[in-house]
Amino acid sequence: MNTLKIGENTFELAQIIIKDLKASENIGILKCIQCGMCTSLCPAARHTDYDPREIVKRVLDKDESLITDDIIWNCFYCYTCHSVCPVNNSACEVNQILRQKAIDNGKGKPKIAPFSAYGDSFLEYGLGAIPNDFFDHLLKDYGKEWLQLKVDLEDIREELGLGPILLPEKDVNDINKILEKTGFTKRLERVRRCKDEGNSR
Amino acid sequence: MKVKGHFSRYAPKSSIDIGVFLCKCGGNISHTVDIRRLKSSIDAKVVKEFENLCSIKCQRNIRDVILEEELDRVVIVACSPITHEKTFRNHVAPLNPYLLEMANIREQCSWVHSDMDKATEKAISLTNAAIERVKYARPLDAIVRKTKKSAAVIGGGISGITAALSIAKQGIKVHIIEEKPTVGGNMIKIGKVFSPEKLAEECALCLFNPLINEAVQHKNINIITNAELKSSQRKTGNFSLLVERRPSFVKEDKCMACGNCAEVCPVDVPNEWNEKLMFRKAIYKPFPQSVPDVYTIDEENCIKCGKCQKVCTMKAIDLEMKGEIIPLNVGSVVIATGHKGFDLEKRPEYGYCRNEDVITQMELARIMGVNGPTNGKLLKPSDGKVPRRVVMVQCAGSRDEKPGGKRYCSRVCCMVALKHANFIRRYYPETEIIICYTDMRTPGMYENYFRHVQSKEIKLIRGRPGEIVKIDDTIVVRVEDTLKGEQVEIETDMVVLSEAMEPSKGTIKVAETLNVGLTEDLFVKEKHPKIRPVTTDVEGIYVCGTAQGPKDITDSVSQANAAASKVSEIMNGGLEIEPTIAVVDNYKCDICGECVKACKYKAIYMHDERISVDPIACTGCGICISKCKNKAVEVMGQTDSQIFAMIFGLLKDKKEGERRILAFVDYIGYVAADNIGINRISYPESVRIIRIPSINRLMPKHVLFAFENGADGIFLGEYPDDIMYPDIQAKVQEIRSELLRNSIDPDRLLYYKVYAPYFRGLANKLTEFDKQVSKALDKLEPVLYKASSKDL
Numbered sequence: 006m007n008t009l010k011i012g013e014n015t016f017e018l019a020q021i022i023i024k025d026l027k028a029s030e031n032i033g034i035l036k037c038i039q040c041g042m043c044t045s046l047c048p049a050a051r052h053t054d055y056d057p058r059e060i061v062k063r064v065l066d067k068d069e070s071l072i073t074d075d076i077i078w079n080c081f082y083c084y085t086c087h088s089v090c091p092v093n094n095s096a097c098e099v100n101q102i103l104r105q106k107a108i109d110n111g112k113g114k115p116k117i118a119p120f121s122a123y124g125d126s127f128l129e130y131g132l133g134a135i136p137n138d139f140f141d142h143l144l145k146d147y148g149k150e151w152l153q154l155k156v157d158l159e160d161i162r163e164e165l166g167l168g169p170i171l172l173p174e175k176d177v178n179d180i181n182k183i184l185e186k187t188g189f190t191k192r193l194e195r196v197r198r199c200k201d202e203g204n205s206r
Numbered sequence: 207m208k209v210k211g212h213f214s215r216y217a218p219k220s221s222i223d224i225g226v227f228l229c230k231c232g233g234n235i236s237h238t239v240d241i242r243r244l245k246s247s248i249d250a251k252v253v254k255e256f257e258n259l260c261s262i263k264c265q266r267n268i269r270d271v272i273l274e275e276e277l278d279r280v281v282i283v284a285c286s287p288i289t290h291e292k293t294f295r296n297h298v299a300p301l302n303p304y305l306l307e308m309a310n311i312r313e314q315c316s317w318v319h320s321d322m323d324k325a326t327e328k329a330i331s332l333t334n335a336a337i338e339r340v341k342y343a344r345p346l347d348a349i350v351r352k353t354k355k356s357a358a359v360i361g362g363g364i365s366g367i368t369a370a371l372s373i374a375k376q377g378i379k380v381h382i383i384e385e386k387p388t389v390g391g392n393m394i395k396i397g398k399v400f401s402p403e404k405l406a407e408e409c410a411l412c413l414f415n416p417l418i419n420e421a422v423q424h425k426n427i428n429i430i431t432n433a434e435l436k437s438s439q440r441k442t443g444n445f446s447l448l449v450e451r452r453p454s455f456v457k458e459d460k461c462m463a464c465g466n467c468a469e470v471c472p473v474d475v476p477n478e479w480n481e482k483l484m485f486r487k488a489i490y491k492p493f494p495q496s497v498p499d500v501y502t503i504d505e506e507n508c509i510k511c512g513k514c515q516k517v518c519t520m521k522a523i524d525l526e527m528k529g530e531i532i533p534l535n536v537g538s539v540v541i542a543t544g545h546k547g548f549d550l551e552k553r554p555e556y557g558y559c560r561n562e563d564v565i566t567q568m569e570l571a572r573i574m575g576v577n578g579p580t581n582g583k584l585l586k587p588s589d590g591k592v593p594r595r596v597v598m599v600q601c602a603g604s605r606d607e608k609p610g611g612k613r614y615c616s617r618v619c620c621m622v623a624l625k626h627a628n629f630i631r632r633y634y635p636e637t638e639i640i641i642c643y644t645d646m647r648t649p650g651m652y653e654n655y656f657r658h659v660q661s662k663e664i665k666l667i668r669g670r671p672g673e674i675v676k677i678d679d680t681i682v683v684r685v686e687d688t689l690k691g692e693q694v695e696i697e698t699d700m701v702v703l704s705e706a707m708e709p710s711k712g713t714i715k716v717a718e719t720l721n722v723g724l725t726e727d728l729f730v731k732e733k734h735p736k737i738r739p740v741t742t743d744v745e746g747i748y749v750c751g752t753a754q755g756p757k758d759i760t761d762s763v764s765q766a767n768a769a770a771s772k773v774s775e776i777m778n779g780g781l782e783i784e785p786t787i788a789v790v791d792n793y794k795c796d797i798c799g800e801c802v803k804a805c806k807y808k809a810i811y812m813h814d815e816r817i818s819v820d821p822i823a824c825t826g827c828g829i830c831i832s833k834c835k836n837k838a839v840e841v842m843g844q845t846d847s848q849i850f851a852m853i854f855g856l857l858k859d860k861k862e863g864e865r866r867i868l869a870f871v872d873y874i875g876y877v878a879a880d881n882i883g884i885n886r887i888s889y890p891e892s893v894r895i896i897r898i899p900s901i902n903r904l905m906p907k908h909v910l911f912a913f914e915n916g917a918d919g920i921f922l923g924e925y926p927d928d929i930m931y932p933d934i935q936a937k938v939q940e941i942r943s944e945l946l947r948n949s950i951d952p953d954r955l956l957y958y959k960v961y962a963p964y965f966r967g968l969a970n971k972l973t974e975f976d977k978q979v980s981k982a983l984d985k986l987e988p989v990l991y992k993a994s995s996k997d998l
Contacts, residue, residue: 033607040601040644041686045672050686050693059691089555089672091606 015067022064025102033092034099037061043086043096055079057086057096064099072106078116118200124193128184131177222341225252225277226333227268229259229284231312238316240326244283247330250337251275259284265297272301279305279340283333285312286880287897302345304785304843309336313883314895324891327859331866331894335855342847346785349821353537353746354444355777358383360435360716363391364414364759365751365766366542367421372770373540374426378777381534382421382429383449385712388496389418389429391544392752395479395568397575397582399759400625402651405658407629411495411577418497430532431498434712438539438720440811443746443776443820445720447534453527455503456489460522463491463499467514467523475507477579481569483587484579489514489523493577538746538773539720541730542766543713545752548603548706552610556602556703557674562588563681564674564701567598567622574629584634586700593700595638596630597683598623599671603706605644612706614727616756619704620647624659626702631662640665640696642685667694674701707756721808722747729755740769743929744808745823748772776822786843786899787824788831790817794838801830801839806929828903829933844899849908856894857915865892867919867979868912869972872900874925874962881965889972892979893921900924901934901957906944913950919979921972923960953982 009015019034028034041058049055055076063071071077080100087095107113122136135143144152154161162170172180184190226248230236245253252275256264259282272280280301282294287308295303311329319325355378359370362384370380382389393399393414398407421427433451471487479492486492488508491501503514503523515523547568550558558564563586565573576582586593600623604616620643627639641664648656660666671685683696709728717724723731723743730749733741740748750765751757757765788810790801795817802810802817809823810830830839840846853868860866867890871879876897882889898904901924909920922941924934938957945952956975960968 036607038644039688040670041668041688042670042672044686044688044693045669045684047693056686056691058686058688085672089608091601091608091611091670093607 013067015065018064018067018069018071022099022102025105027102027105028098029093029095031093032098033090033094034061034064036092037065037094038092040091042089042091043094046085046089047096048083048085049079049081053079057100060096060103061094061099064103072103072110073112077103077107078113114199117196121193121197121200124189124196128181128190128193129177131172131180222278223251223276224279224281224337224340225254225271225275226250226281226283226337227259227271228253228255229282229312230255230257231285231316232258235284235312235316238319238322238325239311239329240322243326244329244333248333248337250281252277260290260293268294268297269299272298277301279307279343281307281309281333281336281340283309283311283329283336286310286314286876286883288877288880289313302347304346305340305343307336307340307343309333310880310895313880317883317886318888319891320888321891328891328894331856331859334858335852335894335896338851338855338858339848342845342851344842344845346842349783349785349787351443351776351783351822353776354535355379356381356534356536357538357540357773357777358435358445358447358534358536359540359542361391361542361544361712361751361753362386362389362429362431363542363544363751363762364393364417365544365753365762366391366540367414367417368763368766369540369542369750369770369773370427371417371421371424372767373773374421374424376770376774376778378426378774380427381449381536382427383433383435384429384431385434386492387431387454387502388492388498389421389431390414390495390497392568393759394493394495395481395575396571397578398571398625398629400621400652400655402655405655407625415495422497429498432502433532435716435719436531439813440744440746440818440820441813442818443537443822445536445539445746447536447539449532449534451530451532452505453529454500455505455508455523455525455527456501457522457524457527458498458500460520461500462520462522463501464519465491465501466517466519467501470513470517472511472513473507473509475504480579481566481572483569483572495577537777538748540766540769540773541713541716541720541722541742541747541749541753542751542769543716543753544710545707545713545756546710548612548616548708550602550703550705553603555673556599556671556701557676557681558703561674561676561681561701562586563593563699564703566602566703566705567619567626568705570626570702574626584630584637592634593637593698595640595698596627596700596702597681597696597698598627598639598641598702598704599674599683600641600643600704601670601706602703603708604704606706612708612727614756615647616704616707617647618707618756618758621652621655621758623702623704624648624656624664627664628659628662631659631664638665640667640698642667642669642671642683642696644668644670667696669694707752709753713753716753720744720747722749725755727755729753740765740772743806745820746776783821785821786826786841787821788819788826788828788839788841790819791838791840792816794836795834796836796838798835800833800835804829804833804933806933825899826903827900827930828898829900829930831903832905832937841899841903844903846908849898849903850911852896853908853912853917854915856896857912857917860916865890865918865976865980865983866894866916867892867921867972867976868917869893869895869921869923870898870901870904871895871921871923871960872898872925875923875960875968877962878923878960878965878968881962882969885965887966887969889969890976892918892976893972900930901937902930904937904941906941909941909955910944910948910950913945913948913954918983919954919956919975921975922955922957923968924957925961926959951982951985954979 043057044050047057084097087097122138126134126136280298298306309332315329357373358381359366360383362382370382373380396410399410401408433449436448436450439446467489468487471489473488474485476482477484477486489501489503572578604612667687669685669688671683673684675682680697685694687694714728717730725731730753732739742749748769750769751762807823809820826841828841879895901922942952958971
């Protein structure tokens with residue numbers, strides 16, 4: 006049984022999240038009435054135990070174990086919860102802030118290593134692209150038709166007059182230089198190392 | 207500081223005989239105030255003292271003295287005018303009741319001070335102020351409102367018809383203006399209404415039709431259908447309305463409603479009365495029980511082929527018929543323009559536009575109405591089969607802060623869903639009902655109905671669906687069962703969305719035409735949600751039913767009756783109004799309209815190139831005076847000379863080294879100040895309280911005059927929860943800047959928000975302010991000295 010002690014500020018965690026830079030202005034976290042509209046459409050909830058409504062509920066209950074709970078790593082930022090919430094709350098943003106807290110306290114670090122693949126494909130192509138590592142998974146989910154689309158994509162684009170999908174090598178090099186100078190490449194290295202840090206623990 | 211200037215420039219011409227009557231109040235006053243000393247200090251023709259001035263015996267005494275001494279004015283030195291001003295105004299007859307002034311030396315002197323010497327000195331100055339002020343009093347007569355004994359009710363739904371019937375029964379002529387070809391509004395469409403008492407559904411038409419028939423037959427009621435309000439002008443408490451009546455192309459007196467015309471009409475039009483679930487003809491009668499019972503041609507869709515004319519044996523059809531403009535002059539207007547259902551195209555995730563079997567509660571009502579498209583059978587629009595399951599989705603468009611959504615709860619949808627659920631369970635026991643709800647809101651007796659319906663095996667899922675999609679031939683409602691913490695896909699063959707209520711287009715348009723304020727959600731705004739729920743911000747215009755906000759029939763009917771009694775109040779009550787209101791001098795006025803703009807009570811309006819004041823709406827706050835560059839406005843009983851005289855009187859006997867603070871407070875502030883006395887709490891003797899209608903009445907010149915004449919500090923107190931509050935803030939700012947310009951320390955001015963029950967706060971603030979002023983004076987004396995020596 007949980008005892009609600011007099012004078013305990015159960016809104017502390019919610020207030021920290023509201024004040025976080027990542028939170029939208031006027032985020033409706035305190036207005037949440039647990040209607041479950043977010044969860045009704047959440048693809049992560051469909052396939053895992055993730056429940057955006059429950060995340061918000063736990064935040065409002067100042068459940069700090071949430072930060073170290075693996076469950077927060079199940080959201081994949083489709084923003085559906087954000088776009089349907091009738092009180093302009095965003096479970097998705099709440100989740101991002103919780104993850105940052107997990108990263109800050111070290112527990113989340115191993116979780117972010119896989120994200121380095123996004124950085125790698127950015128370096129490789131000069132634009133946001135689905136990492137090559139995911140290819141096999143996508144093929145399994147989407148099937149051969151998708152593979153055929155990938156094969157024919159350049160032809161289809163040409164037919165539609167859209168030009169090539171990839172950037173010219175010179176542009177990719179320029180972007181790489183920018184990423185180098187702005188510290189992105191170094192940061193990516195750090196993200197990659199998180200994996201090892203996690204293993205060594 | 208020394209008293210500068212002389213007051214003679216404000217003095218009246220001829221000498222005036224004033225009588226002063228002192229009350230000892232059985233010791234309440236005389237134990238603290240030295241009556242003998244007070245009496246000897248008074249400069250008046252007659253000064254008399256009494257033990258209990260408010261007694262009936264004293265009434266005769268006062269009257270005798272007035273007659274014997276031929277007094278022109280009377281000053282009563284006694285208790286608070288809040289308690290006894292009315293009594294003494296009656297006592298001074300045959301003098302005009304407004305030639306009386308009271309000095310409050312009980313609540314604001316003997317009850318708050320204990321030092322007899324200081325209390326007596328304060329009593330003297332309060333009496334002096336009253337004497338000075340009464341010299342400038344003018345005889346005033348109560349204003350008798352002359353209102354035409356007729357009213358217009360806009361909208362012929364349950365609210366409009368109820369209001370009209372009640373008004374008519376109180377002997378007042380009523381015009382009902384209805385934009386559609388028939389009266390009845392939304393209620394007549396809904397088939398069944400819920401009865402929490404009988405735990406059953408009742409026939410809406412059977413309840414409403416007798417009222418409509420009564421309205422039609424009532425000699426005081428005139429129903430104008432196919433009509434819209436075009437314009438409105440306020441004239442001395444009345445409204446000149448222009449109503450435009452569209453042509454119906456059918457002569458009402460000839461049409462027998464046989465329906466031959468509709469049979470030959472070749473034009474099919476979606477029938478809006480059946481929520482467009484079926485067709486009607488271009489010549490039509492909305493429904494069998496329409497009132498008036500005649501056919502109408504819908505001009506927009508008629509192709510003027512003339513076929514109807516050929517079959518009409520009554521020769522009732524006139525395709526050349528013209529519309530008409532009907533002028534109405536009424537004393538009051540009731541807005542009963544109702545609501546409409548939320549436009550579900552704004553929520554594409556519910557698939558309302560893509561899926562025939564996703565319908566609204568109103569559509570379900572029509573489907574289940576015996577005079578509806580399926581003759582009362584519950585059938586799916588797509589295939590005409592009975593649904594095996596009906597899922598109801600609550601809060602469709604309500605409690606929704608996303609763009610286009612309605613932030614409010616629409617109040618009736620829970621009950622509507624339960625009503626339909628109960629009805630379906632009774633007649634179609636094979637059909638399952640699932641209600642997806644956010645909160646079930648069935649307050650009061652409605653809870654009984656909720657429990658009753660629940661027992662009919664209605665599945666309730668606590669969760670708000672995010673999406674309704676069609677997978678193959680099945681509709682799927684995606685929802686989280688939040689009590690279980692589990693995503694659910696509900697398969698169904700019919701979905702009913704409990705659509706939000708929103709103001710009808712007519713509501714918004716009529717409010718604009720009548721210049722009546724709307725809420726953020728575009729419903730007609732009531733003057734005060736608690737104590738004036740049917741009064742709009744324009745006096746004489748009332749609102750009832752869903753035009754004012756979402757509500758059910760019960761509440762609409764109550765409100766309609768309330769609005770009717772407000773109408774009757776102004777017409778049958780022979781209303782007498784206090785004359786202390788704004789008066790415009792039309793010779794000085796150049797009709798710039800600044801006062802009209804400034805008055806948020808909408809008491810000032812323009813008509814026939816003149817500025818007029820509605821005596822009921824005017825609170826006499828005086829904001830108009832500050833805005834008038836031609837000095838064409840005055841507030842009776844609060845003229846500049848009266849205010850100056852009062853200030854002068856309160857300061858004229860100020861002694862060297864003494865501190866005097868003038869506290870200008872509104873009615874609430876004055877009541878709070880009296881409460882300080884009633885509770886025997888004290889504040890410094892330096893404080894002298896002056897009642898003003900509002901800080902908006904004050905101008906920098908009054909405050910500067912007070913400082914010039916020796917005031918050490920000015921305290922301004924007003925109740926802040928009023929629509930004029932922003933103007934008060936602006937006014938305080940204006941006065942403060944004027945002080946700076948005149949090298950007066952702004953610390954010597956204080957604005958404080960007063961509340962009647964928070965008198966302790968006021969007492970503390972007055973005490974604090976006295977100290978603040980004392981400090982400011984110590985600090986600023988040399989600076990002031992410099993400023994004045996420069997003047998010399």
